[in-house]
Amino acid sequence: MFQHDKFDNYTFEDVPLNQDLYLVDECYLHEYEKAMLAFFNGEEDKKVGYVSAIAARKVNENSIELSLYANIYDRFHVVSIALPRDQFVVCVGCWQCDEKPRIFVKSTWLENIYLRSYSIFALIDADNFKRALECGKITRDKLVRLRSEIDFVAAKHPDISFISFADSLLLKSNWSIGYFKKSVKCNYEPEVFIALAEEIDAIYQTTLGVHTHAVITQGSNEYYDDSLLHISPSANHISLNSLGVPFAQLMEIEEAAKRASKAGEHPRAELYMDGQYYHSLKYKHEFDKNSGACYEYHSKMVGTPCKYYYATINNILSNLDGA
Template sequence: MFDHEKFDHYPFEKIPLEQDLYLMDEKFLNEYEKMMSHFLSDPQNNDYEPVGYVSFVAARKILANSVELSWYANVSDRFHEVSIILTKENFVRCIGCWQYDEKPIIFVNGDWLNSLYARSFSVFAMVDAIGVKQYLEEDKLTTAMLCSLRDRIDALASEYPSVSFISFADSLLLKSNWSVGAHDNDVTYSYEPELFVKLSAEISTIYQECLGLPTYSVITQGQNSYYDDNLLHISDSKNHISLNSLGIPFAQLMDIEHTARAKIRAKEHSPAEVYMDSQYYNSLYFKFDFEKREQPKASYSTKMVSKDCEYYFNSAATILDNLRTEC
């Protein structure tokens, strides 16, 4: 198979890095090989005919038993990049043909590819109050203030049933699930990240009115290991709550907050109202004339992603004022 001399064969360990690639279901392997072999036998007279369906990806790092990919879940009306892992057992083969500008195609297990398009992903936000330590030292926080805050968050949460709200200490954790969907399943693309910037601004107002304290927010998105579960798990005994959160975006929340605190202390950048991982930030529906890449940003690292990461930081008003759609 793929015996023509112009085919490029890439073993798993040699999958090309940092360039455009395609993912394709292995069920199209024979059809693709037949079409390309026919085309290559006489390129001047034989037509190139598209086969199957492709997903857009880029390989970032080859690991011992997997490859880290950037999957472009949507490139038609927003730039939506998600970090995913393709295990070696789901890899079938990688074939290209650079002499005819045919990008390498990674053929993969069909069940794995179908699950990628059917599963749920998540958006996370962590909202934290600023100045709580001083309030505690000065005994300024009253039960009435805290109950008022709780009631206002309850009211806000009731308006957004697709978002989970978890309060702990002086922080609030938000989570919403989204899906990609495909032409051959009944799952639809449901990604609406702009909502989380709006919620961050609304929650900031609530904290100001109830406690007199400002807030900052950290927002990320991506793959969640609990991809077939509900937003929350509450045990039958009602005394165990799980946010069903494990994966890259949840880890990035903590890494961005830790890095931003360190950079602010070192005066490398000023404090901001909202900090956004670049994959989340770049997926927002910005106005065409907004210079989104010229906005303040900083680098950070996370154990969950091999390449250097970035976060953007700004005021919520600046982000909301420059979105193309109301959220």
């Protein structure tokens, strides 16, 4: 296939990096070749099938790291996914016709990308908790009150799991990209986590007298067909059902921010947001999100450098669309 000299064929190892590409179902392979050959012969250009906008970031031995542009219409939402070698079919383009390279992939794998659940994670940590504990300011009564206040907040958000450890809180919600073929709608609403960070910070202040900071990430979760939490029948085993890039990035950003603030490389902040999450928020048109303060960090699960953005809660909330 694609033997015409105008086609540009790319092997798995030679997929173009850091440029606009398309992800396409293999079922359109023959129809696409036929349409392009007709176009080469002077016939009218014919659009074939459906495409997903992507960019390849790094080629590994057994996979390609991709940026999937989940939504570029009313927000800039990018998700990192991995294309396994055995799901890759062919990559072909035509620079002479200004035709972007298309990566054709196995049908089942592509459908799973759109049907699976993704997650948003937030780690909310109390500041100066050890000092307050040493000074005797943390009592059982205060901790019980804190727990009750968190219960009240959690009851208002049944689609978000709340796991608390007194001095920290882990939040998780699942969301879908949306898939029109199966009538699955996109339900990504990341802004609620900013509002929750503000509400929970106020609770910690009134109950324990300490402030908090929040680390927030989003993306792929390997427990994509599971519930928010797993609780064993004996009720003494709780699984967060969380494994993947965004979950790992919670701790990586937390550690990177601590090192950077301790070294004086940037001030401490109320919010630390992975770059993909930060850019996916719906901002007011006049807000220049690209000028936000950021810091580079490395994730063991991502082959390219990452960034987190740091800010006050008010700075983000006041610049969200509809604020």
